[in-house]
Amino acid sequence: MSHGRCFFMPQLRTGDLLFNAVVLQQRLVDRTTTHEALEAVRGGVGGNARDMFGHNVSGVSTHLFGDPNHADQILKQHTFFGVFQHALSEQMVRIWSFDLKAGRYQSSLRSLGASATDFGALTTTSLRSCRQCIACDLEHQGFATWKLVHQMSAIDRCPDHGSPLDLESRPIGGSHARIWPLRLPGEDRVSRAGRVYLAPSDGYAAYLRLWQRVLTDELPWLKPSAWIQSMQAAVLRLGGIDAATRAIESDVLRAWGAPIGDISVALSLDGRVNPINEELLLRSRPKDIARRMIMHGSLDRLGLDLFGAGEGDQRALVLLGSTDYCPRQLPDTSVDGLLQFAEQFGLPLASVNLGDIDAGFTQVAQAMGMHHESLRRFAAALQLEVLQGLMDSLRFGAESWVACEVARRHKRGGVGARRTLNFAPA
Numbered sequence: 001m002s003h004g005r006c007f008f009m010p011q012l013r014t015g016d017l018l019f020n021a022v023v024l025q026q027r028l029v030d031r032t033t034t035h036e037a038l039e040a041v042r043g044g045v046g047g048n049a050r051d052m053f054g055h056n057v058s059g060v061s062t063h064l065f066g067d068p069n070h071a072d073q074i075l076k077q078h079t080f081f082g083v084f085q086h087a088l089s090e091q092m093v094r095i096w097s098f099d100l101k102a103g104r105y106q107s108s109l110r111s112l113g114a115s116a117t118d119f120g121a122l123t124t125t126s127l128r129s130c131r132q133c134i135a136c137d138l139e140h141q142g143f144a145t146w147k148l149v150h151q152m153s154a155i156d157r158c159p160d161h162g163s164p165l166d167l168e169s170r171p172i173g174g175s176h177a178r179i180w181p182l183r184l185p186g187e188d189r190v191s192r193a194g195r196v197y198l199a200p201s202d203g204y205a206a207y208l209r210l211w212q213r214v215l216t217d218e219l220p221w222l223k224p225s226a227w228i229q230s231m232q233a234a235v236l237r238l239g240g241i242d243a244a245t246r247a248i249e250s251d252v253l254r255a256w257g258a259p260i261g262d263i264s265v266a267l268s269l270d271g272r273v274n275p276i277n278e279e280l281l282l283r284s285r286p287k288d289i290a291r292r293m294i295m296h297g298s299l300d301r302l303g304l305d306l307f308g309a310g311e312g313d314q315r316a317l318v319l320l321g322s323t324d325y326c327p328r329q330l331p332d333t334s335v336d337g338l339l340q341f342a343e344q345f346g347l348p349l350a351s352v353n354l355g356d357i358d359a360g361f362t363q364v365a366q367a368m369g370m371h372h373e374s375l376r377r378f379a380a381a382l383q384l385e386v387l388q389g390l391m392d393s394l395r396f397g398a399e400s401w402v403a404c405e406v407a408r409r410h411k412r413g414g415v416g417a418r419r420t421l422n423f424a425p426a
């Protein structure tokens, strides 16, 4: 008999995982089954999976607080939305939260530019905890809670205490299902034996300090427009992509006491072979926020500029103001439309160059660090007016990806035949 809502819930503090509410609900209400506890918090969606991104967040808000208006607060303080929102423009943050509140759970994949596999790698399958956090919680409120940031694969120590995180509460539905038993931290300890943790170092400490701030502070330097400018400035100042890669890799080795490849494996970063080079080439997506945190420390130590405060959020603005691009003569609405859509589609930051690369799908995809099939899917979803505008600009030749897409639509029976996705809120 859950139908409904939770009638009493201890306050979840900023950074407490939403899953805590499910466990507490079961503890507080006599004879509640796991399924009923999940339904009381989330409603009848998502089966038994313990979600990390606020599935049915408007419902959750109503069930927990009797009011759907706390959905934004729940997203920012108790789900991974609060972490990854830093790597999206303000416009995309609005679209993503709108989608989540409307129950469009899948929008998280697109917003982060992640595939289902990437998505799984962002968080650990087993819930993790820190012994010192447990002790603080018990003293403060009598029970311990799961912390959101501890569940990120990209850290293996507690940002507050520096101690290695314990793996506990293993999934009971197989490694991908993320169905956890309804337990609180400290109730299900798994030994640390055999686990290899990254050694403490100045570099790691600086990185963990950023993770401490991720749910409470604004981190405007992580936004796409600022990040693009920071990477371009670093390349310029350090004498090109290769020289910049070498300089930052040497700095990371000095500060962390480990090569970037080892750090990358230990922290499950994407682009394991050369994540620094990938960032400098702007082959970075919102899901790669941890790589940007590592780069931040390095740029700081090397005395390089980090753009951020006071900058606009639209990637399109970069085209007008950055070091590598000349201001255009006239406002180019088709290029603006292209870049906006690229962002909504979760394309890498390198898509900022899309309006200028006159080449076929394979070559463009390679330059941006993505699979050509993904680029084709993006092109197929582009609005016809945008494609037409790009063709009219005469910047694209007959062999270009734009021309190929237009030709494909003609062949399929009229260019106008395919209308398009519109991700913007109504």
Ligand SMILES: [Zn+2]
Residues within 6 Å of the ligand: 130, 131, 132, 133, 134, 158, 159, 160, 161, 162
């Ligand atoms: Zn801790």
